[in-house]
Amino acid sequence: METKQAFNVVIVGQNGRLQYEAALFAASFRTANPRFPGKLFVAEPQPGPLWQGDPRIGDAAVRELLERLEAQILPFENRQFGKDYPYGNKIEMLSALPKGEPFVFFDTDTLILDDLTKVPFEFDRPSASLKVEGTWPQIELYGPGYTAIWKSLYDKFGLDFESSLDLGKPDEYWRRYLYFNAGFFYYRCPHEFGARFFDYATAIRNDPPDEIICQNMDPWLDQVALPLVIHSFGGGRDALEPGWLDGRTSCHYRFLPLLYAREEQRVVDVLEEVSAPNWVKKVLKGYEPMKRMIYQGKGAKARALFDRDNLPRREQAIRNQLKREKLWLR
Known part of the structure; x- marks a missing residue:
């Protein structure tokens, strides 16, 4: 009998829309993965000075449903991000996950369509969603181009820029440069990945290269840092065979x-099947x-x-x- 690869799955759940998306995600996950060998975590930001009000899941019925679906609510603290940049939750929650255990993060507005253990993850080579548009950077008429902007970021962290390029795409075309949607990403250890993601994101925010001074970083900061993190760990756009995630196994519907x-x-x-039971x-x-x-x-x-x-x-x-x-x- 084939042994299924064990890893954890994590999403972020908090008060408002995301708590209901988390419940829907969990329902789809358990329907498609009834004997999943890892854990399903719902990472939950805790109240603190970086939030106005309580960001925790506020609907008691949602919490009960998540418990019934065997989702483990995982509290985490915000050290740098919060109300002003909630996308930072996906960075800061990684340090709360079990150290040394492979993980896959999904945005909450995702449906799981099939058995995730079928996906041929290589957890030593991270990757992320290629279901992405050229949202960043926005090139100004007299400003630096894609090459100058991206190279300045690779140089900032001592990374090899040339090896990140897709040389089959033309110079100054956005797809030539490593860029992901942060709708999913994965690696062998959440603490390693999370520490580097945190360091890169805060360094870009606090001390950006001159080439990106005029670029809008909200809401793009996580997606600017993510390819640098993935490249630094030896991952890339070709690390996962296409068609599995954002395909037959998951749908990031948004x-x-x-x-x-x-x-x-x-x-x-799938949506209507998993949402149909009365409970x-x-x-x-x-x-x-x-x-x-x-x-x-x-x-x-x-x-x-x-x-x-x-x-x-x-x-x-x-x-x-x-x-x-x-x-x-x-």
Whole structure:
């Protein structure tokens, strides 16, 4: 009998939208992975000076559902990030995970579609999501180009820039440069990865190279630091065979209206299957967008607006059409 690779899965859950997304993630995860050999953690930021109010999961029904789904709530403290940059949670929570145990992080707005132990992770070679657009940097007419900007960051941390390039892409085209969406990433040890991610992100924020002084780092800081961290550990864009994550095993849908508008029917079927049991439904209905999209038919109306074989090229066009129909619920 084949022994399944053991690793942990972690998402971030906190008060507001993310707690309900965490519940939906956990429901999809357990449906697809009923005998998962590792742990499912929901990392939860704790109150402190970097937050206004309490960031912890505030709905008691969500906490009960997560417990029933065998998700372990994992408290962590914010040392540098908080209300002003909540994306930093995915950096700071890594130090709370079990040291030396391989992990996969997912953004909370993700559905798990199949058995994660089938994914051929090489935990010694980290990678992250390539489901990404050229969101950073934004090149100014008389400013430095992609090469100068990215090279300044590699140089700052003593990393080899040339070996990070995809030489099959043209010079000054954004895909030539290592860039990921932080919707998932993984490595053999969360403490090693997290310490370097924390150091790189805070150094870029606090002492940026001259070439990026005019660049907007909010919300892009984590995605600027991430490729540098991955490259420093010997990972890269080719470390994971394509088609597994952001494919047949997971879907980073981001917002439910976008899921209904553009994802394949299999994803919608999984969403509606895992959200159907009454013990799940009564919790998810506590979040108005889920109540309306999943249970009151707004999702089906959003889906009917689009031809999945001929979607608008730009996501903004999809959003605009959903907004016109009053179906942009988030």
